[in-house]
Amino acid sequence: xIKKIIARSSGVLFYMVQYGCLAHCTxxxxxxxxxxxxxxxxxxxxxxxxxxxxHISVNYKRxxxxxxxxxxxxxxxxxxxxxxVVAMEGDHIFNSNAQNIKFVPRGHVWLEGDNKxxxxxxxxxxxxxxxxxxxRVFFKVWPLSDMGKMKMPKEEW
Amino acid sequence: MxxxxxxxxxxxxxxxxxxxxxxxxGYVAKVEGAxxxxxxxPELSTDxxxxxxxxxxxxxxxxxxxxxRGEIVSLSSPTDPDHKLIKRxxxxxxxxxxxxxxxxxxxRIPEGYCWVEGDHQKLSMDSNYFGxxxxxxxxxxxSHIVWPPNRWRKLDVNPTDPDRLISEEQVEAIRDMRxxxxx
Numbered sequence: 001x002i003k004k005i006i007a008r009s010s011g012v013l014f015y016m017v018q019y020g021c022l023a024h025c026t027x028x029x030x031x032x033x034x035x036x037x038x039x040x041x042x043x044x045x046x047x048x049x050x051x052x053x054x055h056i057s058v059n060y061k062r063x064x065x066x067x068x069x070x071x072x073x074x075x076x077x078x079x080x081x082x083x084x085v086v087a088m089e090g091d092h093i094f095n096s097n098a099q100n101i102k103f104v105p106r107g108h109v110w111l112e113g114d115n116k117x118x119x120x121x122x123x124x125x126x127x128x129x130x131x132x133x134x135x136r137v138f139f140k141v142w143p144l145s146d147m148g149k150m151k152m153p154k155e156e157w
Numbered sequence: 158m159x160x161x162x163x164x165x166x167x168x169x170x171x172x173x174x175x176x177x178x179x180x181x182x183g184y185v186a187k188v189e190g191a192x193x194x195x196x197x198x199p200e201l202s203t204d205x206x207x208x209x210x211x212x213x214x215x216x217x218x219x220x221x222x223x224x225x226r227g228e229i230v231s232l233s234s235p236t237d238p239d240h241k242l243i244k245r246x247x248x249x250x251x252x253x254x255x256x257x258x259x260x261x262x263x264x265r266i267p268e269g270y271c272w273v274e275g276d277h278q279k280l281s282m283d284s285n286y287f288g289x290x291x292x293x294x295x296x297x298x299x300s301h302i303v304w305p306p307n308r309w310r311k312l313d314v315n316p317t318d319p320d321r322l323i324s325e326e327q328v329e330a331i332r333d334m335r336x337x338x339x340x
Contacts, residue, residue: 075269131294
């Protein structure tokens, strides 16, 4: 009887570990869902929208100007930010907050929210190391009425 | 049939558990370069056959992003995302420190950032080159040298030389001094 219980529970544990690890690998290296919060990406992404993100373009350095990315916040190490890549390494960019032109150094990107009036981004903390990028947002799944691929904002890029 | 089971078992169990273990718990990595001499790779650049050290990188302890001054950490290079560095934490956010080779002689570390340096100042590409770095770049703490076997040891936390950290009282004192000068 006891033997049977132990055999059963160890079997369950085995599967839990296996599927947990499979899930970890999928969410860390392939794609995962993100619930966004905060106003910084309006009107592209609103608070509590759910988006699908993929890790492949970040891992293989395929991120381009105009992509929306999830990155670790440089000022709050445990939090994640969702911003648009506005400039890549080697570019010069006009910082509308400090009213000066900034150079984006090697290995860095310049991130800005689409909601220029309410976003804490590179205009405040400067260029962000590429190594902080985690994934690229490519599909919105919720709300259903707005489901679809991520688009460029209306203004010029 | 037997082969299929082995392949399926490897793909669905051994590979994901190994990757997850390395990501969550820790892994062993080879140390390249001389920036942490004499602690790591002491024989590099001498006549002897260079033998690199291997260190145990503990990722479990970094999930809370809590660090102490003097800990040895592994981090992604801010200038090259593919490159990993191993350095010692000198100062944490809020600290005011004296720098040996940065563009400004004193630096206040902003919130969420830290200051890292190699033990071998002259041969190290560290915060003296790229400035304070976000703590989010740190991804593991180096806890032991595990290879070669005769060099097995625990890596100690060497608290930062107190002379390099400028305390708030000193800041106040300097400010008072300047004020009296003006008076």
